[in-house]
Amino acid sequence: EDKVVQSPLSLVVHEGDTVTLNCSYEVTNFRSLLWYKQEKKAPTFLFMLTSSGIEKKSGRLSSILDKKELFSILNITATQTGDSAVYLCAVDYGGNQFYFGTGTSLTVIP
């Protein structure tokens, strides 16, 4: 069965720390992997990855995909309290939906 697994489930860090969030997947007909940040209700789009080894970067956030090992990581450097959120990973396999992981809950304490 196709699936997307995220780890860790939750994480508590201090401001200024660097964190790495993991997303592994097992789907047929992989097309892309997407990262979202969910603070209250609506997940907001961060990155879409389609090719292995090409890092996507936006400010302190970056992400990379390994299609051979079937995983992606999301890095956040110099974390701030505003980074506290649930980070969701989703995979497009070309079907009728995007498969979502259960998310990693990140808490950044001052």
Next chain:
Amino acid sequence: GAGVSQSPSNKVTEKGKDVELRCDPISGHTALYWYRQSLGQGLEFLIYFQGNSAPDKSGLPSDRFSAERTGGSVSTLTIQRTQQEDSAVYLCASSLDRAPGNTIYFGEGSWLTVV
């Protein structure tokens, strides 16, 4: 519109009542998705529309749930005879189409509480 718009933002209803949740996707987006997220849980897929057609309704939890989309735009998710386990955030999302490389964008969600 500029983004995906959902209404109502919050709805409290009595058990047994029917509710309608509305989604207005990004203008020009032909693909529309409904997901449900219970407290502390991941996103549960409900239904996908391509235009006005729903190729796959298997994600709907029971026959109390139905959805339609008209004019290739606005979609309505209807829950009949609501139960307490229906309490969740109902998220709508849209994408340009289902071609590879398209991103899905979410609305703010409708928080449903059944009392």
